[in-house]
Amino acid sequence: QVQLVESGGGLVQAGGSLRLSCAASGLTFSSHTMGWFRQAPEKEREFVASISGGGRSTRSGDSVKGRFTVSRDNAKNTVYLQMNSLKPEDTAVYYCAATSTGLYTTTAGYRYWGQGTQVTVSS
Numbered sequence: 001q002v003q004l005v006e007s008g009g010g011l012v013q014a015g016g017s018l019r020l021s022c023a024a025s026g027l028t029f030s031s032h033t034m035g036w037f038r039q040a041p042e043k044e045r046e047f048v049a050s051i052s053g054g055g056r057s058t059r060s061g062d063s064v065k066g067r068f069t070v071s072r073d074n075a076k077n078t079v080y081l082q083m084n085s086l087k088p089e090d091t092a093v094y095y096c097a098a099t100s101t102g103l104y105t106t107t108a109g110y111r112y113w114g115q116g117t118q119v120t121v122s123s
Contacts, residue, residue, distance in 0.1 A: 002026040002112045004096050009117030012086055016121075020081040022096030022114055030054065033099050034072060034079040035110055038092035038119075047105045048094070049081060057103055064090075086121045093118050 008020040022034065035050040049060045049070035058070050067086075072079040079096060094117050097110035104110060 004098060004112055004114035006094065006096050006114045006117040009094060009119045011120045011122065014086060014088055014121055014123050016086050017084045018086065018119060020094055020117060022079045024077045024098060027098060029077040030074040031100060033103050035097045035104065036070060036081045036094060037097060037107060038094045040092040045107050050103055050105065051079065052103055059103055059105055088121045088123045091119060091121050
């Protein structure tokens with residue numbers, strides 16, 4: 001059974017930083033692209049970043065480029081999202097997801113999902 005468990009969310013002031021983690025189990029981690037998405041109240045789930053299985057390829061959403069960085073540690077079966085220069089509009093539930101096929105930027109490309117972690121940025 002595949003499990004993805006996010007952690008590291010919380011409340012932070014604008015301009016601050018947070019690092020999210022997502023621990024994976026039940027899958028061959030290094031063979032899966034990992035993605036981060038977020039969903040604010042009454043909005044659609046939005047692509048944030050993704051990283052290939054080997055970690056050599058990444059993609060980021062336009063709204064977070066230059067501020068958020070995705071990375072992974074395959075020895076620990078964990079993917080990270082370093083979030084800097086946070087803004088109130090970054091407030092959302094952040095989800096990690098996994099897929100065995102492709103470096104997707106849409107929710108449809110991902111088979112496995114975590115439960116999410118809340119990030120709140122105060123102004």
